[in-house]
Amino acid sequence: CREVRKQNSSEWCRFVRSSPDCRLEGGFLDYLDGVFCVFPPRLLPLAVTLYALWLLYLFIILGVTAEKFFCPNLSAISTNLKLSHNVAVFSLTRPLHGVTFLAFGNGAPDVFSAVVAFSDPRTAGLAIGAVFGAGVFVTTVVAGGIALVKPFTAASRPFLRDVIFYMVAVFLTFMVLYFGRITLGEALGYLGLYIFYVFAVVLCTWLHRRQRQEGLAPSGPWEPEVPADAEEQESTGTNSGDYGEEYRPLLPSPETSLHILTTALSPLDCRKWRRKPWYWRLFKVFRMPVELVLLLTVPVVDPDKEDLNWKRPLNCLHILTSPLLCILTLKSGTYALYQIHGVFPVWGLVILVGFVLAFITYITTSNEEPPKYHCMFAFLGFLASAMWINAAATELVNILRTLGIIFQLSNTVLGLTLLAWGNSVGDTFSDLTMARQGYPRMAFSACFGGIIFNILVGVGLGCLLQMSSSQPVVKLEPDSLLVWILAGALGLSLVFSFVSVPAQCFQLGKAYGICLILYYLAFLCVALLTEFRVIHLSTI
Secondary structure (H helix, E strand, C coil), X not given: CHHXXXXXXXXXXXXXXXXXXXXXXXXXXXXXHHHHHHCCHHHHHHHHHHHHHHHHHHHHHHHHHHHHHHHHHHHHHHHHCCCCCCHHHHHHHHHHHHHHHHHHHHCHHHHHHHHHHHCCHHHHHHHHHHHHHHHXXXXXXXXXXXXXXXXXXXXXXXXXXXXXXXXXXXXXXXHHHHHCEEEHHHHHHHHHHXXXXXXXXXXXXXXXXXXXXXXXXXCCCCCCXXXXXXXXXXXXXXXXXXXXXXXXXXXXXXXXXXXXXXXXXXXXXXXXXXXXXXXXXXXXXXXXXXXXXXXXXXXXCCXXXXXXXXXXXXXXXXXXXXXXXXXXXXXXXXXXXXXXXXXXXXXXXXXXXXXXXXXXXXXXXXXXXXXXXXXXXXXXXXXXXXXXXXXXXXXXXXXXXXXXXXXXXXXXXHHHHHHHHHHHHHHHHHHHHHHHCCCHHHXXXXXXXXXXXXXXXXXXXXXXXXXXXXXXXXXXXXXXXXXXXXXHHHHHHHHHHHHHHHHXXXXXXXXXXXXXXXXXXXXXXXXXXXXXXCCCCCCC
């Protein structure tokens, strides 16, 4: 399909529609047909501009869904499963919560993008580029930025543990790329290694805290500091309208269902709007349509609130909209359009059953008190938000492949730049903000701990889902020298940190941060020069 730009502009549409390689897998929009058939050749710059804006908006959709809906529901599920907020086993369950549910929530856009990209051999390079590219970006730019913002003393043993596990994961991926394939055992090995990593985190935490209780723990920093409960609630709260007791009425009166529904569906809080600067307001305007649709289709359970975020009319509406969303986004609506016995569509059946269940729930509950089964809405919200992320990731991969065909760029360079930057921008801002607030060790640990989940689960699960009983092997053949440069750059950055951080006695300052950022800039220059064949292997 990359040969389309070599054809005469009058032949672009015919070439795209007749070439099987130009058919995009999944997704709701055919971007190739749009740019080469809907837009005339002279308006190609306009089409590219619109696609670039839509690409940015897809990243906003991914970020909002993961931050406001996916992560809160994961937290609620972990609470219902007694994996956190349990004082009796707090010292053991907190790291388990951090390396499983929290990692899954933070890495959801990366993992879903990798799974979607691995689903088509033509876009597998996007997944490899994004996984490695995000790894290089986070371990250099983000880690270096933390050291520049606030010099600190790194947590020694967690840092060494995470870097060693990450280097093993990178080495495994390097070997998979060298042999050009990944087998069922190797894909399961990725997932098994992450399970072993989780076990190591929990075991090391338990041993260290037991030593502390016995007075045998070594001196010096071992684990990242934990923010106070109030600050945690402020940073992780999901309801922008909860601002404290001073805004609550002195004489509470029962609210009507209509008032509860309109208030719950409002993505904007006027008090917060007046306090924020103009750029926050501008960004909020772009986010509001996404937040409104998400509020309509994804329930959120908040265990930190007295009413668990129970909104009776809206939650009853969710019983109808969430399953409908899931069936409409599954395989891009293919299953929703299927007709039972050729008469009744599946989406109609979902609406009918959802309406009945919503009606029963409405007449058997009250506005003031959540029902005993309200925790089930967390699972429904988790599934609905996951389907949103998967749908957005599918469109993201398809539009990146289209831009690659337009500009004659490889999937690998698109993965290590646009896809990696887009998926990492949320982690970048959150980690740097955490460092400014006085928690640099926690932010630094997140740089190395979070991306372990992305590479092990992203590659392992992404390849595992593409395997079948007839073909238990997925081919991952490197398409250019750039893949090896990318893998080597990530390995070298990890070795540099593994050697230099202990050499500085884990005292990380601005010099370390500057070196990491300069390293990333040098890597990016080499990668782009390789993509444009300024750097290439000479053939004999």
